[in-house]
Amino acid sequence: MLQEDQIHEALRWIERQTHLKTKHARMLSSGDQGRLLQLISLMIQPKYILELGTFTGYSAVCLSRGLQAGGRLDALEINDELEDLILEGFRRAGLREPGEEKARLLIGDACALIPTLGDQTYDLVYIDANKRDYPRYLDLVLPRIRPGGYILADNVLWDGKVLLENPPQDAQTQAILQFNQRVANDPRFESVLLPIRDGLYLIRVKKNIVPL
Numbered sequence: 001m002l003q004e005d006q007i008h009e010a011l012r013w014i015e016r017q018t019h020l021k022t023k024h025a026r027m028l029s030s031g032d033q034g035r036l037l038q039l040i041s042l043m044i045q046p047k048y049i050l051e052l053g054t055f056t057g058y059s060a061v062c063l064s065r066g067l068q069a070g071g072r073l074d075a076l077e078i079n080d081e082l083e084d085l086i087l088e089g090f091r092r093a094g095l096r097e098p099g100e101e102k103a104r105l106l107i108g109d110a111c112a113l114i115p116t117l118g119d120q121t122y123d124l125v126y127i128d129a130n131k132r133d134y135p136r137y138l139d140l141v142l143p144r145i146r147p148g149g150y151i152l153a154d155n156v157l158w159d160g161k162v163l164l165e166n167p168p169q170d171a172q173t174q175a176i177l178q179f180n181q182r183v184a185n186d187p188r189f190e191s192v193l194l195p196i197r198d199g200l201y202l203i204r205v206k207k208n209i210v211p212l
């Protein structure tokens, strides 16, 4: 298990650096959401975690709390300017010790990177990258989730737009609507939409999924 104090200190550092060095600090899932991600991970105790959309690494560090010994989190992020900040945050959180890589950062488009992950399967996948691609992410990660594994998807309320009688026709809103409908209607999932911050979908994949 990782040291709790070390992780809290690393999270404080990441939060501060995010405000100092990026223009989009509102994308951070700090505070209550970070604590919820930590708790969910501690409950699941995953061996392998996949994160789509790492930003400055806050949620990745929170999710890493529940990693089993010898486990690893794979973090996918498209913005290469964030690489140094993410890796330093991982180092401070004790996720990159010599000889033991508890977190791996892969820079690139998640849709292009996922097919390169070989035969790796995951116990927990956190979806928080490009909202337009949420349905595609679902297709790409499903074959990699072990039976009984979990998906967490952030921003599924999309500022309440998906609940309107006439939702906007923009690509992001429509993609999240499609994602939510698929999750709610697929008998292979057990799920609940948690109305915390911008909406967090907690999904359990009941059995092995054959690629579509």
Ligand SMILES: C[S@@+](CC[C@H](N)C(=O)[O-])C[C@H]1O[C@@H](n2cnc3c(N)ncnc32)[C@H](O)[C@@H]1O
Binding pocket: 027, 028, 029, 030, 052, 053, 054, 055, 056, 057, 058, 059, 060, 076, 077, 078, 079, 108, 109, 110, 111, 128, 129, 130
């Ligand atoms: C909402 S932020 C993630 C916040 C982070 N998970 C956290 O909680 O601290 C979304 C991130 O996804 C990244 N992103 C957007 N499109 C992506 C893609 N196609 N592949 C990988 N990352 C992507 C963005 O660069 C951004 O850093």
